[in-house]
Amino acid sequence: MNTPVLSVRDLVIDFEGRPAQPALVQGVNFDVLPGQSVALIGESGCGKTLTSLAILGLLPPRMRVASGSIVLGGVDVLRASERKLRDLRGRTIGAIFQEPMSSLNPTMTVGDQIGESRRLHLGESRRSARVKAVELLDRVGIPNAGERARAYPHELSGGMQQRVMIAAAIACDPAIVLADEPTTALDATVQADILQLLEDLRKDLGLGILFVTHDLGVVADFCEQVVVMYAGHVVERAGTDALFGTPRHPYTEALLGAVPQAGRARTMLSVVPGRVPPSGSLPEGCRFRPRCGYALEPCRHAQHGNTSDVHFTFCDRVADGDLVLGSKS
Structure with missing residues (x-):
């Protein structure tokens, strides 16, 4: 059996300093393989x-995990520094959010934003990270990836911006x-x-x-x-x-x-x-x-x-x- 890449057990989230108030999240359990x-x-x-x-x-x-465990890639998130x-x-773990323009930095080219993750986490040079960024943009289906890597987020359509977010999320092979x-x-x-x-x-x-x-x-x-x-x-x-x-x-x-439901027109x-x-x-x-x-x-x-x-x-x-x-x- 595969070991889960994410395991959440008995998760409880509440407000700090408010013990009498019911928990915001309680008893959450699931795995992702x-x-x-x-x-x-x-x-x-x-x-x-x-x-x-x-x-x-x-x-x-002011919110905290009051009890439970979150194990991500073998690391206890709640005990990690x-x-x-x-x-x-x-x-x-990579993250993709619903509104890419709120997540992408408007002052950086999309290629630099994708490459930044590899430079920080993998220690790659700026040149190597840029090459990889172009490869990732091509992988997520952006045409003329080399040219698009030099574009800023506002120069791309919403669909392309989301593809950039996906490229950034998988940049370090999470x-x-x-x-x-x-x-x-x-x-x-x-x-x-x-x-x-x-x-x-x-x-x-x-x-x-x-x-x-x-x-x-x-x-x-x-x-x-x-x-x-x-x-x-x-x-x-x-x-x-x-x-x-x-x-x-x-x-x-x-x-x-x-x-x-398809095929059920005029149904309340x-x-x-x-x-x-x-x-x-x-x-x-x-x-x-x-x-x-x-x-x-x-x-x-x-x-x-x-x-x-x-x-x-x-x-x-x-x-x-x-x-x-x-x-x-």
Whole structure:
């Protein structure tokens, strides 16, 4: 069995100095194996981005990992020094964000930005790093790579900027790439090209990919495993086919029911009532209970779910066999 390139266990994130306030993220568990694509999904406010930032060691001020572990490439992120974390970022894990113009430096050419990572992490000369940058731009499908390497970010289209971000993310041959909504700002045609590029790189380089997204269509086409988060908890975790075919948590079923289906014109989409509760006003028991059409009195008590690594569900009624959901079709 392959050793995970990323292993997250019992992750808890909270505010420093506020012990009475519920945790922002709690009990998050998942792995990413070499060459595997894993999706982290859920509505805004469910904890996906905080989990991603914790993996990178970049949590905002006043937030902290209260307990749990994050092992990245064999290194315990939570015990690593800041110098070791800087080595991990870029060398072991690359990152692709949803808005490239917010991530790329407008004062540097794209070739220098890609090459900078290799100079810092691999000790290459400026000349060698520039040559490699051109090779990487060519690899991610940018035409006239030598000329484009001398361009500034504002001189490139949105699709090309995102390809530059991907080239920078894989510049030092990392074991895993964290892709946080990498296609949200792109039109549908460019989105498809970027996703195909990531899929090709995953297969060619054996990259593990953690894909943070709202787009369930992308998840169905691109990812092998899915981790569903709600209000800071993982509520379901399974293989993509199993989760889309037979969702077991009411929240997952509700998300899938809200996705438009091809060939079903003039059909009213299902709506999930309400919104994700803020961390300061979480309901007692199951956090999804106020929005759940299956909720009963037992749901007011703390939930534990099953212990399966194959198809985990954070719902005691499902775990006890009291509730079996039908897939939405």
